[in-house]
Amino acid sequence: MRKFDLVVLGGGPGGYVAAIRAKQLGLNVLLLESNELGGVCLNWGCIPTKALLKVSEFKNNINKFKDFGIEVSGEISFNIKKVIQRSRNVSKQLSNGVKHLLKKNNVEVIKGFGSIQDIKEEVILNVSQGEGSNIKIGSKHLIIATGAKPRLIPGVDTKNDNIWTAKDAMVPKSIPKSITIIGSGAIGIEFASFYNDMGSKVTVVEMENSILPNEDQEVSETAKNIFSKRGINFLNNSSLVSVDTSKNNIISKIETNNKIIDLVSEKLLLAIGITGNIENLGLEKSNIEIKNGHIITDDKMRTNVKNIYAIGDVTQPPWLAHKASHEAMIASEVIAGLNNVHSLDKSAIPSCTYSYPQIASIGLNEQQAKDNGFKIKVGTFPFLGNGKSITMGVSDGFIKTIFNHETGELIGAHMIGSEVTELINSFSIAKQLETTEKDIINTVFAHPTLSEALHESVLAAYNRAIHF
Amino acid sequence: MPISIKMPSLSPTMTEGKLAKWLKKKGDQVLPGDIIAEIETDKATMEIEAVDEGVLFEIKVDEGAENVLVGSTIATIMEENDSENDMMDLEGNGNIEGENNLVSIENKNKNLEFNEKKVTSDLSLDKTSSENRIRISPLAKRLALKNNISYREIKGSGPYGRIVKKDIENYDNLKETFDNNLNNKIDLKKNNFSDVPLSPMRKVIAQRLINSVNEAPHFFLSVDCNISEINKIRNQINSDNLKISVNDFIVKASAKALKNVPKANCSWNDNFIRYYNNFDISVAVAIDDGLITPIVRNAESKGLGEISKEIKDLVDKAKKGNLTPEEYQGGNFTVSNLGMYGIKNFTAIINPPQSMILAIGKAEKKPLIINNEIQISEIMSVTLSCDHRVVDGALGSVWLNKFKSYIENPSLMLI
Numbered sequence: 001m002r003k004f005d006l007v008v009l010g011g012g013p014g015g016y017v018a019a020i021r022a023k024q025l026g027l028n029v030l031l032l033e034s035n036e037l038g039g040v041c042l043n044w045g046c047i048p049t050k051a052l053l054k055v056s057e058f059k060n061n062i063n064k065f066k067d068f069g070i071e072v073s074g075e076i077s078f079n080i081k082k083v084i085q086r087s088r089n090v091s092k093q094l095s096n097g098v099k100h101l102l103k104k105n106n107v108e109v110i111k112g113f114g115s116i117q118d119i120k121e122e123v124i125l126n127v128s129q130g131e132g133s134n135i136k137i138g139s140k141h142l143i144i145a146t147g148a149k150p151r152l153i154p155g156v157d158t159k160n161d162n163i164w165t166a167k168d169a170m171v172p173k174s175i176p177k178s179i180t181i182i183g184s185g186a187i188g189i190e191f192a193s194f195y196n197d198m199g200s201k202v203t204v205v206e207m208e209n210s211i212l213p214n215e216d217q218e219v220s221e222t223a224k225n226i227f228s229k230r231g232i233n234f235l236n237n238s239s240l241v242s243v244d245t246s247k248n249n250i251i252s253k254i255e256t257n258n259k260i261i262d263l264v265s266e267k268l269l270l271a272i273g274i275t276g277n278i279e280n281l282g283l284e285k286s287n288i289e290i291k292n293g294h295i296i297t298d299d300k301m302r303t304n305v306k307n308i309y310a311i312g313d314v315t316q317p318p319w320l321a322h323k324a325s326h327e328a329m330i331a332s333e334v335i336a337g338l339n340n341v342h343s344l345d346k347s348a349i350p351s352c353t354y355s356y357p358q359i360a361s362i363g364l365n366e367q368q369a370k371d372n373g374f375k376i377k378v379g380t381f382p383f384l385g386n387g388k389s390i391t392m393g394v395s396d397g398f399i400k401t402i403f404n405h406e407t408g409e410l411i412g413a414h415m416i417g418s419e420v421t422e423l424i425n426s427f428s429i430a431k432q433l434e435t436t437e438k439d440i441i442n443t444v445f446a447h448p449t450l451s452e453a454l455h456e457s458v459l460a461a462y463n464r465a466i467h468f
Numbered sequence: 469m470p471i472s473i474k475m476p477s478l479s480p481t482m483t484e485g486k487l488a489k490w491l492k493k494k495g496d497q498v499l500p501g502d503i504i505a506e507i508e509t510d511k512a513t514m515e516i517e518a519v520d521e522g523v524l525f526e527i528k529v530d531e532g533a534e535n536v537l538v539g540s541t542i543a544t545i546m547e548e549n550d551s552e553n554d555m556m557d558l559e560g561n562g563n564i565e566g567e568n569n570l571v572s573i574e575n576k577n578k579n580l581e582f583n584e585k586k587v588t589s590d591l592s593l594d595k596t597s598s599e600n601r602i603r604i605s606p607l608a609k610r611l612a613l614k615n616n617i618s619y620r621e622i623k624g625s626g627p628y629g630r631i632v633k634k635d636i637e638n639y640d641n642l643k644e645t646f647d648n649n650l651n652n653k654i655d656l657k658k659n660n661f662s663d664v665p666l667s668p669m670r671k672v673i674a675q676r677l678i679n680s681v682n683e684a685p686h687f688f689l690s691v692d693c694n695i696s697e698i699n700k701i702r703n704q705i706n707s708d709n710l711k712i713s714v715n716d717f718i719v720k721a722s723a724k725a726l727k728n729v730p731k732a733n734c735s736w737n738d739n740f741i742r743y744y745n746n747f748d749i750s751v752a753v754a755i756d757d758g759l760i761t762p763i764v765r766n767a768e769s770k771g772l773g774e775i776s777k778e779i780k781d782l783v784d785k786a787k788k789g790n791l792t793p794e795e796y797q798g799g800n801f802t803v804s805n806l807g808m809y810g811i812k813n814f815t816a817i818i819n820p821p822q823s824m825i826l827a828i829g830k831a832e833k834k835p836l837i838i839n840n841e842i843q844i845s846e847i848m849s850v851t852l853s854c855d856h857r858v859v860d861g862a863l864g865s866v867w868l869n870k871f872k873s874y875i876e877n878p879s880l881m882l883i
Contacts, residue, residue: 340625407614409607409633434605434633 004030006335007125007139009114009281012039014312014324015145016098019107021329025336030137031102032127034113038095039147040313041321044167047094049190051087052170053354056197060356064393078198084171116142116282116308123307126282141307141335144288144295145328146281148274148313153182156243156270162250163243164269166191176200176266180252182240184211186353188271189223193355196232203233203263205240205254212353216365216414218380218400223359223416226396235263243268276314291316299343301331309335323349348431352421357397360424362431363412366402375405377437379461381453383417385468388448394418399457401427408436413457419450426454437462471520471545475529476507477538482793486534487542488513496524498545501601505542513668522547603630611636621664669758680820684736684855688815689864691852693875694845695831701878705772714848715751715805716776717881718828721874722801723747723767724881725867732867733800735821736857750799750819751779753786760786761819763799807831813849823855824864826871848875 006022008015011033019031036043055078062076102109112129114137123142127135150165152158158165169191175198181188184206196202204211210220211227211234224234238256245251252263275293288303288310289296294317295310297303303310309331312324326344333341353359369376382398383389397417404411413427430440437458445455452467459465475485488508492498498518507514522545529542536542604612604619608631612619615636622639624631642662666674698717705712726733726747734743747768750761762782764775785791802819805828813829831848838845850871854864874881 342626407607407610434607436606436610439606 001124001136001138002030003122003138003140004028005139006030006141006143006332007032007114007123007137008143008145010039010145010147010277010312010314011037011098011102011109012145012147012312012324013041013321014147014328015039015143016102016107017325018143018145018311018328018332020101020105021332022336023105023107025332025338027332027336029107030139031107031109032112032114032125033109034111036095037098037102037109038091041324042094042098043091044170046321048087048091048170049166049194050354051090052083052194053190053356055083056194057356059197067393078175080172080175080198087170113280115280116286119286119305119308142309143301143328143331143335144281144303144308144310144314145312145324146277146314148276148294148319150270151273151275153240153270153272156240156268157245158270160245162245162267164267166269166271169195169267169269172267178202178249178265179267179269180205180250180263180265181269181271182252183271183273184208184234185214185271185273186212186351186359188269189227189353189355189359191269191271192227192232196227196230197356201233201265202231203235203265205235205238205252205256205263207237207239209236211236212359214351214365215359215361216400216412217367218398219359219361219365219414219416222397223355223357226357226416227355274313274319278314300334300341301327302334318346318349318351320349320351345432348428350424350428352424354421357394357417358420359416360420361412361414362424362427363410364402365412365414366400369402369411374411376411377403377405377461379403379457379459379465381457381460381465381468383450383453385456385465386448386450386453388450388452389418391448392418399423399453401454401457401461403437403458403461408438410435410437410440413454417450417453423451423454426451470525471522471547472541473504473516473518473543473545475536475538475540475542476514476516482538482797484535484537487529487531487536490527490531492524494524494527498522498524513672518545520545520547603628605630605632608633608636611640615640667757669760673758676820677817680818684818684820684823685857686815686818686853687856687861687864689852689854689861689868690813691850691868691872693848693850693872694836695848695875696845697876698878699846710773710776712772712776714807714831715803715828716772716779717875717878718803718805718826719749719751719764719767719775719779720770720772720881721871721878722803722826723749723764724874725870726801727768728870729863729867732824732859732863734858735823736855737821741858744800746800748799748801750796750802750822751782752802752804752816752819753783755786755789760791760796761799761802762786762791762796802826803828807848813851815851816853818853818855823858824867825853827851827853 005027006029008019008029008031011031015031016037019029022029041047065072110127112127114125114127116123117126118124122138122140125137125139127137129135156163166187175195178201179195181192181202181204184204188204189212192202192204206213210217211224212220228234235254235256238254241253241255241260243250243252249264249266250268252265252268254261254263276295278290278293278295283290286305286308288305288308295303295315297310297315301309301311311327311331313319330341330344347363350360350362364372366378378400380398380400384395389395394417397415397420399413399415401410402412403409410427410431413424415423440455440458443455445452456465456467460468486508488506490505492502492504498504499521500519502518503515504518505516507516525544525546527543529536602620603624605626609619611633617636617639619631619636622631622635623629625635626632695714698714702712730743733747734741746766748763748765749767750763752759752761764770764778767775782791782795785795799822801822802825804816804825806814807828807830811829814827816825816827818825827850829849831846833844834847835842836845852864852868
């Protein structure tokens with residue numbers, strides 16, 4: 001039986017980062033991946049959707065050509081096959097990149113599905129390589145980074161060609177005339193934005209009374225207004241009761257305002273969240289603590305079982321690739337015995353939605369801040385007051401910052417508008433460095449840039465905004 | 469050009485000192501502001517700070533070396549462009565740039581602890597004293613200032629020991645737990661304490677007093693002094709502009725008594741007894757986190773008004789941390805007065821290398837029989853601690869009676 005210091009289960013943005021970091025720290029490490037390196041993020045999540053959404057951004061830019069004095073004759077049309085092919089190629093390129101990175105770092109990768117067989121002084125894993133071929137591996141430490149899969153609704157059969165999960169929505173054979181999307185989180189909204197731009201009639205069904213329910217109320221309302229104007233229908237306080245698949249089109253029975261209505265559409269997309277890949281890993285044998293389908297860890301990614309760690313989507317929320325990668329480094333450093341490994345501050349993880357316009361946020365939203373009893377200072381600055389936005393012809397949206405009135409701590413930042421998924425990282429650094437309002441106010445921002453709006457929103461929180 | 473670091477002079481009278489500790493090793497990179505070594509005087513630890521950048525090329529004085537002459541080279545720093553030959557030249561001819569440019573000295577006891585107080589009380593004073601190199605996030609700093617936490621005592625958990633919000637919160641929680649537990653019952657299962665690192669002053673106090681108790685065989689003499697006459701004179705002298713305290717009389721009387729009993733104005737040394745010709749009285753002053761003993765020089769020849777003003781100035785400086793070393797180093801005899809705290813009498817530990825210290829208790833009105841009549845007098849109990857190696861019982865008693873006669877007949881002090 002081969003023995004390792006560390007075996008990592010899963011080669012997504014959590015697993016491959018953990019393996020590389022562990023190798024950098026001199027551990028003898030093995031990465032087990034049963035499918036494609038790069039995980040959902042790279043193959044069926046963040047990356048391919050961003051490639052699709054770039055198409056939708058082009059479309060929106062083309063719509064503005066006239067405003068900018070660009071005249072193009074002829075009709076704009078999409079070759080959906082090529083659109084999808086490019087998205088797949090991008091994923092493939094990056095997945096190969098991960099393979100290359102692992103090789104460069106001399107991380108051994110075995111294709112196979114690992115599960116815990118026994119835990120003694122070390123963890124004994126059974127690795128199934130298909131066709132009845134099994135090997136046994138021993139390891140001092142184990143990192144579970146198996147990710148997650150879409151959460152399903154009982155009775156709604158996703159094997160039906162017209163009922164999609166995110167993965168199906170990434171590789172459509174054609175653009176559906178109409179699509180009903182259940183769930184208005186980041187995934188639901190990104191597909192709503194994409195298919196709407198591609199010409200589908202889109203209806204989004206959300207249980208909560210606002211869309212993007214994790215975002216700040218003002219951001220949610222602005223997003224809903226902008227998307228509605230662009231033709232997306234929203235049904236809030238509504239949920240899917242059942243699905244009728246007997247006709248050509250899907251008939252979704254939606255409970256809304258205490259009555260059941262029928263929504264007829266060519267496709268139905270379930271985007272109500274994810275659930276951890278915890279099955280068949282032998283977790284029962286090891287009594288690893290699980291809550292709501294996800295493994296529980298401490299802030300150093302340790303599970304309740306000695307020498308077993310878990311990172312990424314298989315653990316507690318937020319479920320974001322960058323959180324997984326960050327947790328990966330923490331876990332590997334703890335395993336390598338580094339001193340003073342920092343803990344992940346969950347209030348400082350940015351989250352992004354790459355719709356058009358984009359949405360990004362970090363920390364608490366205004367309601368959460370109030371619920372936590374903070375005395376707050378809030379500043380909002382619209383992109384309408386930002387020179388660069390006007391030159392780009394994208395003045396929708398705003399940046400909102402929330403400070404603790406008593407300490408000047410940046411409690412949260414929320415933004416909607418063009419390129420805000422890039423802007424949010426400034427606030428990530430600010431939060432990590434524990435800047436106060438004063439430090440941001442004293443920072444020189446280049447002109448003309450979208451980032452100036454960050455500055456102004458902080459000034460606005462202290463009633464000092466200059467340009468609005 | 470190679471740079472030579474010299475033993476600094478910490479006061480005009482200092483001729484030699486002790487190299488307490490090297491904080492950099494040979495070959496270490498030295499940046500401006502880095503603390504290179506600690507120099508010890510009898511009352512304080514001073515730091516030597518690098519002014520220039522370079523590599524610590526040679527350490528010439530071992531750690532712990534005493535009697536290092538002021539102005540002698542203790543280390544050399546090689547700058548980036550220097551060659552080993554340059555360094556040899558330096559050693560050969562000792563041709564060195566003006567030392568004051570090269571080394572800046574900081575009196576840690578004296579300034580830093582108290583600067584802290586100033587910063588704490590004033591948010592706008594936002595300069596992190598770079599000489600101290602405290603790494604702290606802006607938010608943590610603001611939280612510390614808001615909650616009156618002296619963050620210099622906190623060990624940072626961030627990168628490079630940076631103090632972050634969590635450290636301040638943990639510290640605050642610790643303090644809160646501690647305070648709560650003091651008010652409630654002590655729960656032995658929990659750690660009901662907080663460990664605060666020793667301040668340099670605390671270390672010096674501990675070291676000096678341990679030495680004093682271990683080395684100087686103490687004995688104590690007590691006597692009651694009637695201060696009625698002093699109070700009469702004070703009533704005549706004191707006005708809105710001038711306030712002479714009983715303590716001012718005590719300082720003056722101590723100096724006069726020393727002058728009258730010169731054998732008691734001495735200190736023990738391993739091979740000899742040193743007799744002093746000056747009559748400098750140290751006055752113990754309580755300050756935050758310790759005490760310090762500024763000196764009234766030649767108190768025997770100074771008027772009470774002068775002594776009074778001087779003590780006020782010294783106490784004021786001491787509380788603000790502005791005393792210079794020559795204002796508290798030396799002295800022949802110490803007066804420690806706890807009368808204002810209502811202490812009836814107490815014994816004090818001798819302030820080495822001195823040989824006597826006088827502990828003053830609270831003055832109280834008492835019935836006294838004078839010429840077969842009962843009179844109400846104000847009585848102050850004083851206790852003299854003597855170092856028996858140099859001051860025997862008889863000598864101490866002679867001195868104490870002389871002191872008593874000055875206090876009870878203050879007009880004698882005028883002569």
